[in-house]
Amino acid sequence: xxxxxxxxxxxxxxxxxxxxxxxxxxxxxxxxxxxxxxxxxxxxxxxxxxxxxxxxxxxxxxxxxxxxxxxxxxxxxxxxxxxxxxxxxxxxxxxxxxxxxxxxxxxxxxxxxxxxxxxxxxxxxxxxxxxxxxxxxxxxxxxxxxxxxxxxxxxxxxxxxxxxx
Amino acid sequence: xxxxxxxxxxxxxxxxxxxxxxxxxxxxxxxxxxxxxxxxxxxxxxxxxxxxxxxxxxxxxxxxxxxxxxxxxxxxxxxxxxxxxxxxxxxxxxxxxxxxxxxxxxxxxxxxxxxxxxxxxxxxxxxxxxxxxxxxxxxxxxxxxxxxxxxxxxxxxxxxxxxxxxxxxxxxxxxxxxxxxxxxxxxxxxxxxxxxxxxxxxxxxxxxxxxxxxxxxxxxxxxxxxxxxxxxxxxxxxxxxxxxxxxxxxxxxxxxxxxxxxxxxxxxxxxxxxxxxxxxxxxxxxxxxxxxxxxxxxxxxxxxxxxxxxxxxxxxxxxxxxxxxxxxxxxxxxxxxxxxxxxxxxxxxxxxxxxxxxxxxxxxxxxxxxxxxxxxxxxxxxxxxxxxxxxxxxxxxxxxxxxxxxxxxxxxxxxxxxxxxxxxxxxxxxxxxxxxxxxxxxxxxxxxxxxxxxxxxxxxxxxxxxxxxxxxxxxxxxxxxxxxxxxxxxxxxxxxxxxxxxxxxxxxxxxxxxxxxxxxxxxxxxxxxxxxxxxxxxxx
Numbered sequence: 001x002x003x004x005x006x007x008x009x010x011x012x013x014x015x016x017x018x019x020x021x022x023x024x025x026x027x028x029x030x031x032x033x034x035x036x037x038x039x040x041x042x043x044x045x046x047x048x049x050x051x052x053x054x055x056x057x058x059x060x061x062x063x064x065x066x067x068x069x070x071x072x073x074x075x076x077x078x079x080x081x082x083x084x085x086x087x088x089x090x091x092x093x094x095x096x097x098x099x100x101x102x103x104x105x106x107x108x109x110x111x112x113x114x115x116x117x118x119x120x121x122x123x124x125x126x127x128x129x130x131x132x133x134x135x136x137x138x139x140x141x142x143x144x145x146x147x148x149x150x151x152x153x154x155x156x157x158x159x160x161x162x163x164x165x
Numbered sequence: 166x167x168x169x170x171x172x173x174x175x176x177x178x179x180x181x182x183x184x185x186x187x188x189x190x191x192x193x194x195x196x197x198x199x200x201x202x203x204x205x206x207x208x209x210x211x212x213x214x215x216x217x218x219x220x221x222x223x224x225x226x227x228x229x230x231x232x233x234x235x236x237x238x239x240x241x242x243x244x245x246x247x248x249x250x251x252x253x254x255x256x257x258x259x260x261x262x263x264x265x266x267x268x269x270x271x272x273x274x275x276x277x278x279x280x281x282x283x284x285x286x287x288x289x290x291x292x293x294x295x296x297x298x299x300x301x302x303x304x305x306x307x308x309x310x311x312x313x314x315x316x317x318x319x320x321x322x323x324x325x326x327x328x329x330x331x332x333x334x335x336x337x338x339x340x341x342x343x344x345x346x347x348x349x350x351x352x353x354x355x356x357x358x359x360x361x362x363x364x365x366x367x368x369x370x371x372x373x374x375x376x377x378x379x380x381x382x383x384x385x386x387x388x389x390x391x392x393x394x395x396x397x398x399x400x401x402x403x404x405x406x407x408x409x410x411x412x413x414x415x416x417x418x419x420x421x422x423x424x425x426x427x428x429x430x431x432x433x434x435x436x437x438x439x440x441x442x443x444x445x446x447x448x449x450x451x452x453x454x455x456x457x458x459x460x461x462x463x464x465x466x467x468x469x470x471x472x473x474x475x476x477x478x479x480x481x482x483x484x485x486x487x488x489x490x491x492x493x494x495x496x497x498x499x500x501x502x503x504x505x506x507x508x509x510x511x512x513x514x515x516x517x518x519x520x521x522x523x524x525x526x527x528x529x530x531x532x533x534x535x536x537x538x539x540x541x542x543x544x545x546x547x548x549x550x551x552x553x554x555x556x557x558x559x560x561x562x563x564x565x566x567x568x569x570x571x572x573x574x575x576x577x578x579x580x581x582x583x584x585x586x587x588x589x590x591x592x593x594x595x596x597x598x599x600x601x602x603x604x605x606x607x608x609x610x611x612x613x614x615x616x617x618x619x620x621x622x623x624x625x626x627x628x629x630x631x632x633x634x635x636x637x638x639x640x641x642x643x644x645x646x647x648x649x650x651x652x653x654x655x656x657x658x659x660x661x662x663x664x665x666x667x668x669x670x671x672x673x674x675x676x677x678x679x680x681x682x683x684x685x686x687x688x689x690x691x692x693x694x695x696x697x698x699x700x701x702x703x704x705x
Contacts, residue, residue, distance in 0.1 A: 011345065015293065019285060026286040056473065063470035069290040069310055072346045 003032055004051045004058040005077040005085060005155045011070040012038050012045040019068055020047060029053065029061050033087070033130075035152035044072065048154045050130075077155050080131065085155035089133045090115070092123045094144035103143060110136045121146060129153075169297035170195035170328040172336055173261070174203050176304035179338035182232055184208065184223060184589055186216040190236020192276060193263030195328035208589060208618055211610035213240050215582035217247020218608070221256045222586025225569050226545060226594075228383065230257035230311040231586065237263045238276030241322070242283065246576060248318045249287035253573025254404060255381055257316035259307050260288075264324040267295065281322050289317030297330035305342045314349025315468040316381055349467065353484030358492055361439070361463045361480045365395065366498055368437035368461070370505045373397045374420065376449075377404025377572065378442015378466060384487035388441060391494045396502070397439070398509045400428040402449040403558055404572040405442070411562040417513050421449040423555045423705065427512035432456070434508075439463045442486050445475040446573065453477075465489050519705065520560075522675035527696035529556045529627050532678050533599075536625075537562040539682060544595045545569060545587045549580040549604030552633040552704045557599045559705075578607030581624065585611060588620040595686065596621065602628040602655055612665045615691040622691050629698040630655055637704055658695045669693040 010016045017036060024031050032050040039046045051061055058076065065074045077083035095103055100122070107114065107124055110132060116123035126136050130153055137148065167175075173196050177185070184206045189197045200207055210216035213235040220231030235244050241262040251258045264270075265277045281291040290310045292303045300323075307319040365371055379388045385408050392399050392415055399409050400420045409416040418425035420432050432438070432450075438460050445453050453476035456462075464471070464478035465486060472481040482489055520530030533556055540546075544566040548557040554570055561568060569587065571579040584598035605626055615622055636650040662669035668688055672678035678696050685692045 015281060015291075018282065022285040060470065060474060063474075067289075067468070067470055069344060069347050 001052045001054065002079050004053065004079060005083055005153065006049045006051060006058070006062065006065070007075040007077055007155060008047040008049060008065055008071060009039075009073040010045050010047060011072065012043055013070060016045070016070045017047065019070065020049075020065065023064055023068065024061075027060070027064055029057065033152035035087075035154045046154075048152060050153055075157070077157060080129070083155045083157055085129050085153045086127055087130055087133055087151050087153040088125070088127045089137070089148060089150040090123060090125055091137060091140060091148045092116075092121055092146040093140050094120060094146055095122050096120065099143065103140075106136070106139050112136055166331045166333050167336060168195065168199075168329055168331045169300055169323065170199040172297060172300040173304070173323065173328065174199045174205070175336045176301050176338060177205060177232065178203070179301075180304065180308050181229075185232040185234055186210055186219040186223070186586065187234030188213045188216055188236070188240060190240045190263060190276065192237035192265055192325045193234060193240070193261075193328075195325060196234070196261070196263065196323070208585075208614065210582065211613050212608070213243035214247045215578070215608050215611050215614075217244050217258065217260065218250065218576075218579050218582035219586035219589070219614075220258055221247065221251045221254075222547065222569060222583030223590045224257050224586075225583075226567065226587045226590040230259050230308055230316075232259045232261065234261045235263070236276065237265050237280070238278045240276075241280035242278050245284060245287065248284055248320065250571045250574045250576040250579060251318040252287045252289065254377060254571065255316050256318070257311040258318035259311050260318055260320045262320065262322050263328070264293070264322045266326045267324045268326070270324070281320060284320050287318070288320050291320040291322070293322045294324065294327050297327050297332065298334060300327075301336065301338045302342055305339050306344060309342060310344070310347060315378075315466075350469065350483045351485050351488065353465070353482040353489035353492065355492075357480060357482045358489065361482060362493060362496055364437060364461055364463060364480060365397075365439065366500060369502065370435050371395075371397050371437040371439065371502075372431055372435035373399045373439045373441065374402065374432070374443050375399060375405035375408040375441050376402045376443025378486055379405055379408045380567075382442060382467065382486040384442070384485075384490055387487045387490035387494065391490045391497065394494055394499060395497050396499055396506065398431060398506065400432050402443050402446070402572075403570065406558060406568040407563045407566065410564045412564070414510070417509060418516070419558055422451060423448070423558070425516060425559065427509070427516050430512050431509045433459070435460050437461045437463070439465070440476075441465050441490070442467070444471045447475075450476065520702070523699070524674050524676070526699040526702075527627075527672050527675055527678045529553070529696065529698055529702060530560045532675055532696065533557060533560040534562070535679055536682050539686060540566070540597070541595050542566060544597060545584070545591065546597045546599060547580040547584040547587065548599040549601055550575040550577055551601045551604055552637070552702070553599045553601045553604070553627050555704045556627075577604035580604065581608045581611050581622070582614075584622040584624075585614055585618070585620050588622050589618065592621070595623070597623045597625060599625050600627070601633060602626060602630065602652055602658075603632045606652075606655075609661075612662070612667060612691075616665050616667060619690050621689060623685050623688070624691070624693040626658060626693055626695045627698045628655070628658065628695055629700040629702070631700045633700065633702070634704060636700065658693065662693045667691050667693055669695060671695045671697070673697045
């Protein structure tokens with residue numbers, strides 16, 4: 001199974017998110033991650049859904065989403081790497097003072113920022129593609145990860161030269 | 166000053182609604198108060214689910230969205246099976262429910278239920294109204310969504326304070342409404358139509374398959390012309406029964422697990438299948454991918470999501486069937502396929518009629534065949550799921566009439582209320598409901614509605630004191646261990662009908678049933694013909 005990213009524009013009204021999510025459970029589709037927020041003037045929300053499935057399943061997801069009346073537009077942004085995507089994570093790592101230097105180097109390498117520090121623990125914020133966040137979390141694992149919170153990915157089509165549009 | 170309830174009634178009148186089916190309760194009382202004295206006819210069902218089924222029967226015969234109404238909480242929840250039945254068969258329905266006061270939402274007050282949430286997966290669209298000024302637009306939107314594209318049920322939930330909200334803003338019903346996310350495709354793509362025509366031209370063994378979409382899309386005539394011009398043999402899904410006259414030389418019958426062998430055989434042997442408004446449900450086509458491996462598939466449907474959902478399509482055409490078929494008929498070049506025609510006609514002629522008249526029971530299949538001959542051509546027959554549905558589907562001969570059943574959801578108890586709705590929509594037509602004794606007892610309370618409305622529904626009650634189809638399944642798959650399929654508590658149906666004041670007859674043999682059928686058809690009001698059926702009568 002691949003991961004496909006769908007960008008879904010919906011009317012920003014109560015109950016619309018539940019309609020979208022209910023569709024996934026009703027039709028047996030799998031959501032890997034989800035991110036929602038108002039865009040434009042606030043009358044429209046953008047739901048970015050990362051779906052697990054094959055191409056045929058994702059086509060069916062797109063078609064079923066298009067049938068929901070409050071859904072204005074569905075864009076399939078393809079598999080990882082085919083679009084610009086970004087997620088955010090906060091991770092708290094256990095850390096004795098003598099290993100702090102190593103941690104700081106790892107964080108610097110991936111562009112994570114320390115946002116909180118207390119004796120024995122540092123909290124990092126990292127933004128970027130899911131793979132980058134996954135790699136950072138993996139590198140922190142040996143130090144003792146205490147807590148992780150993570151958003152769903154948001155995504156956008158890559159800009160193409162005007163002539164090829 | 167006019168209140169929200171008045172705006173609801175005015176909106177329905179502006180939509181041209183003449184008849185609604187419902188059941189009142191506290192949270193919908195403001196609406197009922199404004200129905201009082203209005204030009205609309207309200208038919209009081211005896212349970213909300215049946216109001217939805219009646220609205221479905223009404224919609225299928227009138228060709229317009231049916232309307233059903235219930236109160237909040239249990240009333241609304243009782244509607245759900247009716248709404249889901251309509252959803253699965255793509256029947257246009259507008260369901261209106263009362264809701265508790267907005268200020269009390271979420272506090273689990275008396276008769277509170279999240280009906281829009283509960284109906285999410287069985288409605289085409291749902292609207293929870295929060296402002297009385299939105300009522301006309303919401304109703305316009307509901308009727309538009311219910312009745313266009315692929316039809317389906319739309320729910321409007323109206324809190325009681327919204328119904329009661331008064332304002333002096335004049336009532337204006339919008340002529341049009343623009344919904345940003347709702348633009349059903351209407352016209353088939355010309356290039357796809359061209360590709361389809363050339364595939365038909367090249368095909369040696371084509372088969373047309375009509376589904377319920379042909380009737381929903383008002384495309385019956387267009388379909389017949391297309392089939393006849395091309396000399397193309399036709400099979401039907403259960404929902405497509407009624408498109409082709411049963412005795413049409415091109416018609417091979419119903420496909421599927423309970424279909425005719427000749428139709429299934431032709432379907433399997435075809436090198437090209439043209440699916441028209443058929444969603445390739447599992448009862449119609451058990452192994453769609455196997456079929457698609459052997460034949461080229463042209464799939465015409467108004468709903469793009471149906472294409473490729475259950476079966477791969479080589480040439481999809483998304484659009485309204487009538488327009489697509491008319492376009493295709495214009496350019497269709499008839500091709501001589503004498504060999505194929507002879508072959509499928511051979512299959513058809515080899516079809517053996519099953520079931521012969523009996524002197525110890527009423528044989529339901531031969532009885533239905535004989536009854537068909539006596540029925541007017543435009544008869545509407547409804548059938549409850551179970552053995553009776555299949556007996557009726559295979560033995561009721563249609564010549565311009567209609568066969569209404571719950572094909573997708575298989576909802577027991579559909580036949581009686583749907584027949585009531587059909588009879589209200591078309592009082593001049595003969596309407597027959599075929600019920601087993603199991604399904605009948607799920608909506609038996611609607612006999613009272615027949616009495617109250619004098620709707621001339623003719624009920625054929627096949628009484629075998631069993632849940633026949635489940636019992637047959639227990640025979641075939643569960644070693645004959647019959648469990649919970651014996652209906653030992655059945656009432657004396659004759660006396661039951663007498664208690665309602667509905668004329669009824671009991672037939673123990675085919676000769677009696679045939680004789681009483683004449684009396685039944687001559688009766689001016691409702692009539693129940695109880696037929697004693699052998700529990701061992703097979704479905705097929």
